[in-house]
Amino acid sequence: MVRIYQHTLSPLKKWLFFRAGCCRFNPTCSQYAIEALQGHGAFRGGWLALRRILRCHPWGHSGYDPVPSIK
Template sequence: MNRFLVFPLIKLIRFYQILISPYLGSNCRFSPTCSNYAIKALSKYGPIKGSFLSIIRILKCNPWNKSCGCDPVP
């Protein structure tokens, strides 16, 4: 059941990576990028926990947050 929910979310992220992200430029402060982090989190933890981890990561990726660098999926 989880795979049926994860697959469309990952496809949506890939759509963003291929068609939208090139026009916005590389702005992510972390490695892996937020979109790659989201794909890994969704694949590892499923749609609920993976989405939660991805949202937390995206909220941390801003100019006011002092952290940056390597932030792998737990």
């Protein structure tokens, strides 16, 4: 599902909103979700991805925000 978003809606968003359509984090939110799901599984990875998306707002931080390592 994330891959479908990356290949269809994400490029459209960048085209419509120019630079404002770019993710404020590195890695991007969709790439973060993929890494979180692959590394932590559906439940914890989904929770990490949701928390990341909720942090993405104009008043939030930006920059490098990697997926936490597996404990």
